[in-house]
Amino acid sequence: MSGSMVHRSLAVVGALSAALVVGCCSATTVASAAASSAASSGTYLVGVSEPITGAEAPSGTEIYDGEVLAVDKINAAGGVLGHKIVLKEEDDACEPQTSVNAANKLVSLGVQAMVGGYCSSAAEPAEPIYTRAGIPNIQVAANATTLVTHGYKNVFLLDPTGGLQAHEASAFFTQILKLKNVFIADDESTYAVNVANLTKKDLAGTSTKTFAIEAIPSTDQDFSSVIDTLRSDGADAVYWTGYFAQAAEFVRQLRTAGLKIPFVTADGSVTPTYIKDAGADATGTYSTIAVLSSFLTGSAAQTFDSSYKSKFHATPGPYSAYGYDGIYALVDAAKSAGSLTPSKVIAALHRLKFKGLTGTVSFAANGARVGAHFIVLEVVKGKYELAPHQPPTS
């Protein structure tokens, strides 16, 4: 898997839902969206582009199920502006090529909005297609910064980009761990470098000092000389922003070398595979991540959790709640616009502010999420748990 342009490869914290819908792959016909979308009366057709085949398929299915839950609830209460929501799912397989085909297909079917997306590398090439069609493109879990740098006015990311994560990480280092010297390392992938740089920037001016960011090629398995360097620098914590395979190797070698300093990873390393591969050395390590379905608190979250379980006989996936919030973002925007017309819904999304499961949902001018909750996880007895001390929410 290439490291650039990432996504969340991760994190099947709950059980995997097994119901894979195998998407068919009909030839792409790009018809005019506007022509066909007007035809549907009484229904509000919403496209969902998700990986439903391939390695990321479980995550795609979990997000889709979260959306289905929201749609059921809204339709049971009379729908949106008198229209019942109908979801149309297409497989993007977490691949750029397939994602473009899926987008063309959805647009030609006349969907009036897109709420989906898991892999940034698949989401990015499909962006211009939704933009040309003039419909809202609400990305549920894809969160590369590059997704919101093309100037498209219809792109909204529910999963916050690296900036907020960096903020959470630096708050954790300065206010909870209260450490002097943090050693930041990335794996040279776009996402990891971004988080590393932003964290360093965020720590500048605090009492916590960082050293030069160490960029470790993603093919490296041996961290011993990096560990020598951080030891001689006097680092008292490590922040690893890359992926899980190297995280496991890094922490094992760190502990083997006799260094017991806190090891904190960014969300790219949050997956049960990391815990398995790092073995006993995973215990006590931390991770920063946008709040996952399994760590939501409050009565709305409990209702979500129990209705998800009773409908799908599975625990919500890490991003199921984002799918749920994505549908509500669209519907709230449509209601406040008083119209299902895509251009009006897009305008309303820019003004949107409501309390979702994953925190306040609103978007910056470029479409990036504002107001999401971040949490710090700790590995306890081979499982992710909420760390006992969380940095204050900003």
Added chain:
Amino acid sequence: MSLELVVSDIVAGLFLGASFALIAVGYSMVYGILRLINFAHGDFYMVAAFISYTILGAVTVGTKVDWGNVVWVGVVTMLAGGVLAVAVAKLVYSPMRRAATLSLMIAALGVSQILENGVLNIPSWGSNYLPFPVTPPSAGFTVATVHYTWTQVGIIGIAVVLMGGAYWIVNHTMVGTAMRAVAQDRTAAMLMGIKTDRIISIVFFIGGGLAGAAAIMMSLYYGEINYLMGFSIGLQAFTAAVLGGIGNVAGAALGGLLLGVLESVGTGIFGAQWALLFAFGALVLTLWLRPRGLLGERVGQRV
């Protein structure tokens, strides 16, 4: 950059280099006898790692290391690596005996792809990073604040013994003499009554076996395996073989250790993102000053 850091980087580099060296020896011996750059060699290492993973997983209870198990699985892994290498040589390279060197090299690349994608498609192996079934204990000793484990010491020790064994076979036994004869002139060796096919098989077997030994030791140390793990290390081992003088066992060993130290010290001085640039810069400089590699001899003397 303190002296202490340089010293600990050199030690770390020797450890990294030991794995390069074990794989480089196989690369080098095969090149010496067939003039073939066997790009599939790194994948012998990878397949051997998966074999040791499966066997060790089946016999291990809990995560505690049973050294008896590790030793016999290690021997089986070496044999498996050797058998795999011989099978590839017999099935793929042997029928191409009269083909151009370039065709052989492309075939080797093909074998590499077949092995990688073959492992990818085996259900219990696949594309995931798999945790190695046993974790070595962290007991060891501390020198100037740096902790070394007995496992690390053992790995370097075993690597040295195995490479010494390969050197001894090539230079001090009848079989080794036959290998050098085949390397110098295959036709003449055949006319002298040497069974060249068998000698070639033995060379592949030794190379594959050393890759197998490296595979189980490194998997034990790094703790996870993946179907692409052979690619990068294979490339570095090939580089090490060239650095030391390809076709020469002692050169490959020296090249491997040196490349490991260069990468490690490069990381210490310039940071990990510059390590390969530093190491390969040193390679280019070495080849510029000494095109045959450090211990490279005249072409006629190779193996």
